Amino acid sequence: MxxxxxxxxxxxxxxxxxxxxxxxxxxxxxxxxxxxxxxxxxxxxxxxxxxxxxxxxxWSLAALPLFILMGEILLRSRLSADMFSGLAPWLGRLPGRLLHVNVIGCAIFAAVSGSSAATAATIGKMSIPELKSRGYPESLILGTLAGSATLGLLIPPSIILIVYGVATEQSIARLFVAGILPGLMLVGLFGAYVAARALLNPGLIPAFDQPMSLREKLWAARGLIPVAVLIAGVIGAIYTGIASPTDAAALGVMFSLLLAVLSGSFSRRDFLDALLSATRTSCxxxxxxxxxxxxxxxxxxxxxxxxxxxxxxxxxxxxxxxxxxxxxxxxxxxxxxxxxxxxxxxxxxxxxxxxxxxxxxxxxxxxxxxxxxxxxxxxxxxxxxxxxxxxxxxxxxxxxxxxxxxxxxxxxxxxxxxxxxxxxxxxxxxxxx
Incomplete structure (x- = not known):
């Protein structure tokens, strides 16, 4: 046959x-x-x-449940909501508004996880409830998440680039560097598509909230600082050679747990719920x-x-x-x-x-x-x-x-x-x- x-x-x-x-x-x-x-x-x-x-x-996939757990912790703390409230004033005037958070969030988390599945799971846990509650169309919520999560394969550190480098005896460091500009290009293409859809159909996107002054925007953006510290800590651990992606994932869980506790919105019950949910998703x-x-x-x-x-x-x-x-x-x-x-x-x-x-x-x-x-x-x-x-x-x-x-x-x-x-x-x- x-x-x-x-x-x-x-x-x-x-x-x-x-x-x-x-x-x-x-x-x-x-x-x-x-x-x-x-x-x-x-x-x-x-x-x-x-x-x-x-x-x-x-061992390379051991990072997956850890990054998912990090997302679950962020979801149950105030940090994920703070991320949206911090980004919203700056993205509110862009065509497509908060849908760009899906694109940018996936790009940022891709630079932490190296996994498309982990990016989709983590950003999805944070973004889907927020965007639905704000009245964004389901098709664009799902589309921007599914498409942007693919950046986890390209933006370094990428598990699949490591596999390719080993299989073909190419420099993994050069492969990582080569993925940066194409990754940024994809972020631009995805963002441009969202903007085009919004411009062609203005009624598709919920109305912008009350305009804010620059001082108010900067004050709202203070909620981004913990997430930025978390990302910098995880990425810094990988790129300085202090930790492997799996070790960095463990550090990410520790950092996210610490930040969640310090935010005052994370209880023991939240932690147990995060563990159970991460276990289900990972399984x-x-x-x-x-x-x-x-x-x-x-x-x-x-x-x-x-x-x-x-x-x-x-x-x-x-x-x-x-x-x-x-x-x-x-x-x-x-x-x-x-x-x-x-x-x-x-x-x-x-x-x-x-x-x-x-x-x-x-x-x-x-x-x-x-x-x-x-x-x-x-x-x-x-x-x-x-x-x-x-x-x-x-x-x-x-x-x-x-x-x-x-x-x-x-x-x-x-x-x-x-x-x-x-x-x-x-x-x-x-x-x-």
Whole structure:
């Protein structure tokens, strides 16, 4: 049976399981089992057991529940409300107003967590209730959150850039620096989209509150100081080499707990509620990650990603045509694989053809992350969609529709860095010089 037919069969099985109402993680594991039973000779039970065990104690992912806990603590303290009240006067006159808090908040937290799922969970916990209570449209709340949370994959420290750097033997420091300008570009594109929607439909956004003087704005902004101290502490610990991202996540929990207690709005009951909620959210994400890991391993046994990549390499394409084909290839893979799995499964096959046509491997790493970011907001396997669904209980297709404009913006960003590669390479080259 040909590889495209096998791929369509597995995709069909996944769609059937999801539409039947099966849990996402179980649906992913079910497709993996079907792939192993019918399209490989690997023992299903052994592969599943070793995959679940091997991925259940990943040190790099240990930061995830810690960052989620940090967000839960901030949510239950006065700090999250202070952040909105501090930003609101400054953003109130911008088209789109407080929706920009979603974009800016995700960008800031991405610089702390390095994880798209953690960014979506943490910022979502803070922003969704606030924006809903203020009357902002649901589609833009969900869309800006799902799209902006993808910045967690790009803005350093990025877990997926570390994986790519190790897999391709590229400098992780250069990759981190290369992600800065594209990350800022995405923040600008997302903010411009929100502003354009607001300008085209003025009735979409709630009216601005009473104008404030500069002194009143500065006084309101004092609520941003604790959050700024928290972010500076976590980021500073990572970039000075004092702590790894996981250690910095633990520091973030300590700082957020200390600031919450000092704010006078955080009780012992709040702390217990934060622990329980963080546990539930972390378990939800971890369960999905285990199912996705099992599916990724199963796909490796079937040889589908490897054969499709090799097939592309045999075409002898020019750099631009190769990138166009690879973009489509990664989008299709992203429909049913997580980003790290896509990188791990394909880089060893794709990198030789990328280097053969003269594409800079540092540039290609950022390109790959941007394309993989799309998979975070495309069903049926879009982790940001799952996280937001877990937070809100809203149907995943509604969330996907709200996030679709941001998928197109990510596609535009890929086009921009292809036409203007200096967006990616300028800072790494300057650092080397």
């Amino acid at each position: 040909s590889d495209p037919v096998v791929g369509l069969i597995l995709l069909g099985v996944l769609v059937v399981l999801l539409t039947a109402g099966l849990w996402i993680a179980l649906a992913l594991a079910g497709v993996a089992a079907v792939a192993l039973v019918f399209f490989s000779n690997a023992p299903v039970g052994l592969v599943m057991a070793t995959t679940f065990w091997g991925h259940s104690h990943s 939800m994400i971890a369960f999905i990650l285990l199912g996705a890991a099992f599916l990724a391993v199963a796909m490796g046994f079937t040889g589908l990603p490897r054969n499709l990549a090799a097939w592309i390499g045999e075409m002898g394409l020019s750099p631009y045509v190769l990138l166009a084909v690879l973009t489509l290839f990664f989008i299709v893979l992203g429909l049913f694989l997580d980003g790290i799995s896509v990188v791990v499964l394909t880089t060893s096959i794709i990198m030789p053809m990328v280097l053969a046509v003269g594409i800079d491997p540092i540039w290609f790493g950022i390109y790959l992350v941007l394309v993989v970011e799309m998979s975070q907001i495309t069903p049926p396997v879009g982790f940001n969609l799952f996280v937001i669904q877990g937070l809100t209980g809203i149907d995943i297709l509604r969330i996907a529709r709200a996030a679709f404009p941001f998928f197109l913006l990510l596609l535009l960003s890929v086009l921009l860095i292809t036409l203007f590669p200096g967006i990616v390479t300028y800072l790494p080259d300057a650092m080397s010089g």
